[in-house]
Amino acid sequence: MTALASGSHRVRLASKRQHMTLTAQVRLVAVLALFGIGVGAILLRLTFIGVFGEQAQAATRSALVDPGRGDIVDRNGVPLARTINGYAIRVVPERLIGDRKVLAGKLAQIFPDTSEERFLKLLSRTKPTYLRHRAVPEEVNRVHALGEVGIEFPREKERFYPQLQLAAHVLGYVHPDGHGVSGMERAMDAELIDPKLRLTPSALSIDIRVQAALEDELGRAMKSYDAKAAAGVVLDVETGEVMAMTSLPSFNPNQFDASSAAFEANQVTYRFFELGSTFKPLTVAAAIDAGTVTDLSRRYDASRPLRVGGFQIRDSHSSGRWLNVPETLVHSSNIVTAQIADELGPERLQAVMRKLHFDRPAEINLRETVKPLWPASWGRLTNMTVGYGHGIAVSPLHLASAYAAMVNGGVYRPATLLKLAPRDVPRGERVFKASTSARMNQLLRMIVRDGTGRKAEAPGFRVGGKTGSAEKPGAGGYKRSSVVATFAAVFPMDAPRFVVLIMIDEPAGNQASSFQRTAGWTAAPVVARLVPRIGPMLGIIPDDRRDVDVSELMPLLWKAPVKAAAKTKSEDPA
Amino acid sequence: MPAHATRRAHRAAQDFLHLPIPLPRPLADQSWQAITITSGLALVGGLTLFSVADGSFSPWAASHGVRFFLFLAVAIGISYIPVTFYKPLVYPALAASLLLLVAVLLLGAIKGGARSWLDLGFMQIQPSELVKIALLGVLARFFETVPPTEMRSLRALWPPIVLTAVPFLLIAAQPDLGTGMLLLLSAAISCFLAGFPLMWFVGAGLAIAVSIPVIYTFLLLPHQQQRLTIFLNPQDDPLGAGYHVSQSLIAIGSGGIDGKGWLGGSQSHLQYLPETHTDFIFSAIAEEWGLIGGIVVIMLFGLLVRWGMKVSRKAGGRFEKLFAGSLINSLYLYIAINLMMVIGLAPVVGIPLPLVSYGGSAMMAAMLSIGLLMGIDRANRRSPRDIRP
Numbered sequence: 001m002t003a004l005a006s007g008s009h010r011v012r013l014a015s016k017r018q019h020m021t022l023t024a025q026v027r028l029v030a031v032l033a034l035f036g037i038g039v040g041a042i043l044l045r046l047t048f049i050g051v052f053g054e055q056a057q058a059a060t061r062s063a064l065v066d067p068g069r070g071d072i073v074d075r076n077g078v079p080l081a082r083t084i085n086g087y088a089i090r091v092v093p094e095r096l097i098g099d100r101k102v103l104a105g106k107l108a109q110i111f112p113d114t115s116e117e118r119f120l121k122l123l124s125r126t127k128p129t130y131l132r133h134r135a136v137p138e139e140v141n142r143v144h145a146l147g148e149v150g151i152e153f154p155r156e157k158e159r160f161y162p163q164l165q166l167a168a169h170v171l172g173y174v175h176p177d178g179h180g181v182s183g184m185e186r187a188m189d190a191e192l193i194d195p196k197l198r199l200t201p202s203a204l205s206i207d208i209r210v211q212a213a214l215e216d217e218l219g220r221a222m223k224s225y226d227a228k229a230a231a232g233v234v235l236d237v238e239t240g241e242v243m244a245m246t247s248l249p250s251f252n253p254n255q256f257d258a259s260s261a262a263f264e265a266n267q268v269t270y271r272f273f274e275l276g277s278t279f280k281p282l283t284v285a286a287a288i289d290a291g292t293v294t295d296l297s298r299r300y301d302a303s304r305p306l307r308v309g310g311f312q313i314r315d316s317h318s319s320g321r322w323l324n325v326p327e328t329l330v331h332s333s334n335i336v337t338a339q340i341a342d343e344l345g346p347e348r349l350q351a352v353m354r355k356l357h358f359d360r361p362a363e364i365n366l367r368e369t370v371k372p373l374w375p376a377s378w379g380r381l382t383n384m385t386v387g388y389g390h391g392i393a394v395s396p397l398h399l400a401s402a403y404a405a406m407v408n409g410g411v412y413r414p415a416t417l418l419k420l421a422p423r424d425v426p427r428g429e430r431v432f433k434a435s436t437s438a439r440m441n442q443l444l445r446m447i448v449r450d451g452t453g454r455k456a457e458a459p460g461f462r463v464g465g466k467t468g469s470a471e472k473p474g475a476g477g478y479k480r481s482s483v484v485a486t487f488a489a490v491f492p493m494d495a496p497r498f499v500v501l502i503m504i505d506e507p508a509g510n511q512a513s514s515f516q517r518t519a520g521w522t523a524a525p526v527v528a529r530l531v532p533r534i535g536p537m538l539g540i541i542p543d544d545r546r547d548v549d550v551s552e553l554m555p556l557l558w559k560a561p562v563k564a565a566a567k568t569k570s571e572d573p574a
Numbered sequence: 575m576p577a578h579a580t581r582r583a584h585r586a587a588q589d590f591l592h593l594p595i596p597l598p599r600p601l602a603d604q605s606w607q608a609i610t611i612t613s614g615l616a617l618v619g620g621l622t623l624f625s626v627a628d629g630s631f632s633p634w635a636a637s638h639g640v641r642f643f644l645f646l647a648v649a650i651g652i653s654y655i656p657v658t659f660y661k662p663l664v665y666p667a668l669a670a671s672l673l674l675l676v677a678v679l680l681l682g683a684i685k686g687g688a689r690s691w692l693d694l695g696f697m698q699i700q701p702s703e704l705v706k707i708a709l710l711g712v713l714a715r716f717f718e719t720v721p722p723t724e725m726r727s728l729r730a731l732w733p734p735i736v737l738t739a740v741p742f743l744l745i746a747a748q749p750d751l752g753t754g755m756l757l758l759l760s761a762a763i764s765c766f767l768a769g770f771p772l773m774w775f776v777g778a779g780l781a782i783a784v785s786i787p788v789i790y791t792f793l794l795l796p797h798q799q800q801r802l803t804i805f806l807n808p809q810d811d812p813l814g815a816g817y818h819v820s821q822s823l824i825a826i827g828s829g830g831i832d833g834k835g836w837l838g839g840s841q842s843h844l845q846y847l848p849e850t851h852t853d854f855i856f857s858a859i860a861e862e863w864g865l866i867g868g869i870v871v872i873m874l875f876g877l878l879v880r881w882g883m884k885v886s887r888k889a890g891g892r893f894e895k896l897f898a899g900s901l902i903n904s905l906y907l908y909i910a911i912n913l914m915m916v917i918g919l920a921p922v923v924g925i926p927l928p929l930v931s932y933g934g935s936a937m938m939a940a941m942l943s944i945g946l947l948m949g950i951d952r953a954n955r956r957s958p959r960d961i962r963p
Contacts, residue, residue, distance in 0.1 A: 016722040021895075023769040025887065028899055031763060032883050038910050039876060043869065045917045049826045050865030 068157040070191065070198030072171065072184060074208040075241075075419045079162055079201075081171055081185065081253075086158035087140045089132040089151060091123055096150035100124060103148060107131065110142045133176065134158055134254075159185075165250040167211050169266040170204065170242075170366075170417060173253040182264060184417055187365045203419040205241035210234055213533040214244040218502065221526045222248055226508035231267040231396055232526075234534065235499040237404035237490070239425045240413035242364070243498065243538065245397075267503070270368040272393040275503075276470030277452075277519075278488045279389030279399075280329060280337045281440055283344070285406050286352040289436040292343045296325040296439075297556050300336040308381050313338045313388075316469075326556045329443050330451030332467065334388045341387025346378045349386065355431045356402040356412060362395045363414035370395050389468060396486070400501040403488050407444070407464075407496040410437040442550045445493040449550070450557060456489055456524035458531040460542025465489035465500075465527065467519035472506070482506045487523035491531055492540055494548040500534075502526045603955070604650065605948040611878045612929055612944055616642040618859065618871055619930035625837045626850040626858050634851050634932045641937050642929070649945030653952055657894055664711035668737070671708045674701035675744045702753045703939035705741045706904060707946070709757065710764055712737055714896035717768035725769050734765055751798055752923030756911065760904040767899045819918045822854050825861040826868070826917065833864030851932040853924055856916045871930070875909050882906075885947050888954045898950045901943045908940075 068083030096103070104119035111119075111132065122129050131151070135143070140153050159174045172183020178193070180186035184204060191197045214232050222230040234243040247267040251260030265271060287293040299322040305314040315333050328336040341349055353359065361369040373393035375382045385391040397415055405412035410432030413425070432440075444464030447453045452467045468486040471478035485507055489500040502523040509517040516522065535542065596602075616638070624635035660667075678692055678701055692699050713734055720730045738761040746754040766775060790799060825839065833839075839861035850858045860868040882902025889895040905928055912927045914920035926933050928940040 020722045020725065020769050021892070024767055024892070024895055024899075027767050027769065028883060028886055031767065031899070031903060035879060035906055035910070038914075039872060041919065042910065042913045042917065043872060045919055046826065046860070046868050046872075046913075047865060049823060049917060050829060050831055050860065050868070 068198075069159060069174065069178070069193055071201035072188075072192075073201045073203050074206045074211075075203055075243075076207065077201075077203070078208045080167060080204065080206070080208065082160050082162065083157055084160045085155050086160070087135045087137065087153050088130060088156045089135050089140065089143055090128060090130050090154055092128045092150050092152065093123060093125055094150075096123065096148060098146075098148050103146065106146055107143070110139060159253075161253045163208060164254065165252045166208060166215060167206055167244075167246070168250045168253050169247045169264075169268070170206055170211075170245050171253055173256045182368060183266070183366065187367050187417075205236075205243065205417050205419045206245070207243050207537065209537050210534045211244040211246065213530060213537075215246045215248070215250070217526050217530045217533070218246060218504075219248055221502075221504060221522070224510075224512040225504060225522050226510055226512075227504045227506055227522075229267060229505040231501075231503045231505075232530075233268050233397060233400050233499075233501045234538075235400045235404055235415060235501070237408040237496050237499055239420050240401070240404065240415045240428075241420055242415055242417050244534075245417070266366065266368050267396065267505070269362050269364055269366050269395050269397045270370050272370050272372055272395050272398075273484050273486075273503070274390050274393045274470045274473070275396070275399050275484070275486050276389040276468040277332045277334075278403075278466050278468030278486050279387065279392075280332065281444060281466050282352070282356070282402055282406060283337055283341050283349065283387040284325060284329060284443070285432055285436050285440045286349055287340045287344045288439055289352070289432050290344055290348050292345075292348075293325060293340060296553065299324050300328070300339050302328075302333050302335045306335045306338055306384075308338075308384060311381055313384065324556050326443060326446055326553050327558065329447055329466070330557060332452050337388040338384035341384050342380065344387075346380065346383040349383055350378050352431065353386070353392070355429065356398070356405060357414075358392065358394050358398055358402070362397040363401070364397060365417045369397075372398060389470060396501050396503050399486070399488055400499045403490060403499045403501070405431045406440050407437060407490045407493075407499070409434045441490075441493050441496060441548050442553055444490055445548045446550050446553060446557070448489075452518075452520040453487065453489075453524050455520055456487060456527040456531075458491070458528050458535075458542075460544050461531045461535050461540060462492035462494055462547050463489055463527060463531055464491070464493040464496075464548070465524075467524060469518040469520075481509075481517070483517040485517065485519035485522040487519050487527050489524075489527040489531070491535065492546070494546055497540060498534075498538060500527055500530060502530070603952065605653070605881075605951045607881050608878065608944055608948055608951070609646065609650075611874055611881065612646065612941070613642075615871070615874050615878070615929040618874070619855065619927075619932070621836065622855055622859050622862070622930070623851055623932055625839065625862060626855075629837050637934075638932050638937075641934055642941075645937055645941035649941045649948060652942065652945030653948035655949055657891070657897075657950060657953060660711075661715060661893055664708060664715045668705070668708040668712045668741075671701055671704040672741060672744065675705055675741065677701075679744065679747060698935055699938060700753075700935040702741075702745045702748075702750065702757070703935055704942075705745070706753075706757050706760060707901070707939065707942055709737065709741055709761060710900040710904060711897055713761060713764045713768070714893050714900060717764075717896055718891070718893040720768075726771055731770070731774070734761065737761075749795070750924075751794075752911075752925055755923070756904070756907055756925065759907055760900060763903045763907075764896065764900040767903075768896055818849070818854065818922050819915075822857040822916050823918055825854075825857040829861040829864045829867075831865045833860070833862050833867055836862050838862055852926045853912065853922075853931065854916055855927055855931045856913060859930075872913070875906075879906050879909075882947050885951045885954060889950055890954070890957045894950045894953065898947055901947055905940060905943055 071079060071083070072081040073079050100120060100123045104116050104123055107119045108114060108116040119131065122131055132139075133156075135153075143151060144153065161168075161171060168183075170183055172185040173181055174185050175181050180189040180192070185192070188202060191202060214234060218230045218232045221227070230248045231246065233245045235241070236243060245266075245268050247263070247265070249263045251263045284293065302315065302318070302323045303320050305312045313334050315335055317331075319331055319333065323331065323333055323336050325340075327333075328340070357363055358372050359374050361371045372395065375386065375391055378386075382391050401412065401415050410430055411428035412431045413428040441464065444466060445462065447466055448456050448463050453465050456463050456465055465488050468488070470484050470486070472482040472484060483506065485504045487502045489502070490496050491498060491500065504519075504522050504526075507513060507517050507522040509515050513521040532542070620635050620639050620642075623638050624631060627634055674692065681692075692701060716733055716737070724730050738758060742754050742758055745757060762775070762778075828834070829839070839858055856868065856871070859871055863870075879902055882898065882905065886895055886898035886902060889898050908925055908928050911920055911923065912925045912931075915922055915925065926936045928936060
């Protein structure tokens with residue numbers, strides 16, 4: 001019985017043991033299956049990250065390691081705008097332990113530009129408030145040393161402009177909300193915050209060395225001539241790339257405040273002027289191109305003011321004789337230019353002006369562009385005044401682009417602030433014949449060699465160009481004392497590469513300009529100083545043995561009056 | 575040993591290596607599959623360590639290689655120790671490793687700061703790794719001795735719980751919660767394989783699910799809490815605790831399908847990625863070799879786990895079966911937790927990737943396990959059970 005019982009027990013035990021082995025086997029398989037699911041999940045997730053990684057990456061990038069707004073560099077890679085981790089100073093009023101009044105006093109000592117009362121007001125608020133949006137580490141240390149636990153120093157992304165006020169109007173600035181307000185910061189806002197594009201810096205066409213030279217020379221001129229404002233642009237005639245562009249007075253985009261807002265407008269693109277005599281070469285070019293001027297030696301009556309309807313066109317400095325075409329430009333005669341424009345006729349002059357895009361906002365990447373003041377009705381008199389740059393108002397950039405088209409062989413290209421690869425240069429639209437362009441190059445050079453632009457001559461750089469001194473319209477007609485002095489220069493004239501446009505708004509006519517306000521005495525000397533500085537940077541080597549050949553036209557200039565004019569230089573017309 | 579068994583093993587190795595000439599017996603009688611897979615993984619590790627050191631053998635790649643070969647030799651040596659020899663020694667081994675653990679704790683208390691390793695001069699060992707292997711051995715031994723009829727009684731339940739709780743508490747006190755939890759999981763799987771009623775696991779699972787919020791709030795230190803919550807949402811704290819995972823995801827994502835090429839990973843080279851040589855080495859692999867490289871590594875691990883499972887399945891004795899199963903499960907857990915951590919599916923717990931990551935202690939633990947498995951494999955080759963189809 002016992003044996004039987006123990007026997008059956010053993011059988012049961014054996015079957016139990018077998019069952020256990022089976023259980024272990026089954027469970028091993030179950031664990032393996034579970035592992036399989038685990039590996040499957042890992043593989044799935046990995047595939048997701050690897051294959052759809054771009055999106056996942058972009059999303060995580062922007063949220064996690066936010067590099068902030070993309071950098072802006074100049075054409076040589078010099079940083080113009082960067083995003084850095086800066087300090088802000090913030091107060092959480094409920095955590096303040098010290099006396100607010102004392103604290104405000106101490107803060108005012110550290111930041112002299114903010115008053116004690118203002119700090120007290122900020123400290124007295126109930127909600128957390130920024131004391132400074134931006135502070136340098138030194139200031140942060142000093143505030144930290146005050147030992148106030150209610151003040152904290154959050155690290156914040158900040159836009160930093162290492163070149164300070166240089167090219168401020170080109171760059172613009174960024175609103176604390178992270179979007180560009182003006183300049184390229186505004187124009188390229190989408191690209192600069194695009195998660196992919198912002199990883200590579202955006203290269204502008206600006207060359208910061210040229211920009212610095214332009215701002216330096218222009219700023220000095222503005223100061224010495226006691227002018228209200230000044231603007232300048234250097235433009236590549238072959239590509240439309242802007243090498244430098246400035247509008248003075250400038251501002252520091254690092255500290256944009258109410259005082260900078262007054263200078264925020266970019267005068268190169270956002271203001272229009274009657275640019276006056278600088279239009280004359282365009283009119284002459286249009287006439288040569290159309291075939292109404294075939295003979296440059298043909299003379300026009302400039303001995304007395306021209307009467308059209310009830311209106312008199314006169315020269316600011318009458319030569320009192322008949323002038324041929326080169327003499328017209330060299331002496332800047334309104335009377336003759338009006339006659340040339342009249343012969344050309346309103347339709348054809350208007351067509352050229354339209355081809356030069358004077359009838360639409362300046363073409364550039366900036367959003368701050370102005371629509372020119374285009375004559376409402378283009379009658380005979382309007383046609384004649386437009387011929388010498390009155391009755392039409394365009395931005396300085398319009399004029400620079402037009403000059404580029406006139407000297408580069410006759411092709412108009414829109415200006416750009418972005419660095420262009422050779423293949424990206426637009427083909428452009430033909431405005432003038434190449435032969436017309438070549439002729440104009442000779443004439444522009446003659447103006448600097450022997451005409452109103454003599455003070456723009458920079459030895460070896462073959463500068464050509466045209467002065468323009470337009471009186472500003474005020475209440476009750478033009479004001480003789482407020483002049484916009486412009487010089488549109490091109491160099492080197494034998495193979496034009498760059499247009500340099502200098503504009504000085506209301507020079508006082510003091511000793512620095514020999515008591516003259518006209519462009520020949522104010523804007524032209526800036527070109528003479530600027531071109532030798534920027535020429536070598538732009539690859540133009542001064543060479544006395546090269547120049548555009550003007551020998552065939554020189555005999556057309558009647559020398560005697562020029563010499564006579566030399567004695568009375570102070571009355572140079574422009 | 576039965577002659578036919580050795581012949582069979584010989585033939586198997588011959589088939590595996592596709593050699594035209596017969597191998598000498600001692601060479602044939604090795605777990606070539608395991609040796610090949612582990613060598614492949616160590617090679618991947620070495621190449622990556624070479625790359626993350628900016629193309630240099632120092633400080634990691636060279637010693638990684640040397641250690642691997644050293645421990646491979648040790649593993650092969652271990653595989654010759656018969657199971658019957660070490661089976662009675664598992665309890666003393668657990669006691670000895672626990673003593674080491676206590677020693678480390680005391681040393682840490684004396685020298686200040688958390689310490690989880692012993693410095694042997696040429697390498698540092700983490701006693702917790704040894705404890706884990708010893709514990710799995712003890713559990714297998716215990717379950718072997720429990721009569722099958724008793725498996726459903728509570729008398730079979732409390733010894734494993736006590737045996738696991740002691741090392742777990744000691745490790746958690748270091749504090750190294752990650753390793754502690756892995757120990758717990760390994761022990762649980764061991765119990766599952768041993769055949770505890772399924773309901774116990776379901777019940778325990780439910781109990782844990784309920785107690786997690788309680789543990790989170792009352793037991794975890796703030797930095798541990800943070801690690802857990804950040805894992806759920808790394809974007810919440812990109813520069814703090816979520817940094818590791820965020821950077822890791824960027825690295826893996828930027829690798830794409832075919833990767834940036836060896837030595838070409840910017841995330842790992844520019845040190846955006848933390849701990850590329852240890853915990854986050856897989857991100858560096860995925861960045862440089864892309865999805866394809868990552869899948870190859872996972873497949874190698876898959877083959878290794880499959881081999882280990884096969885060893886366990888074919889094992890004759892209950893102890894061998896359970897020990898082999900527990901060892902390979904534990905290894906799998908390490909692999910899975912590390913991979914999941916790197917791809918953001920698990921919290922960052924500081925678990926290296928076995929055989930691939932740099933680190934002597936982890937390498938030693940993995941190769942010890944492999945060695946023990948190879949020993950059981952050798953026994954399998956010689957047992958008649960192998961004849962079974």
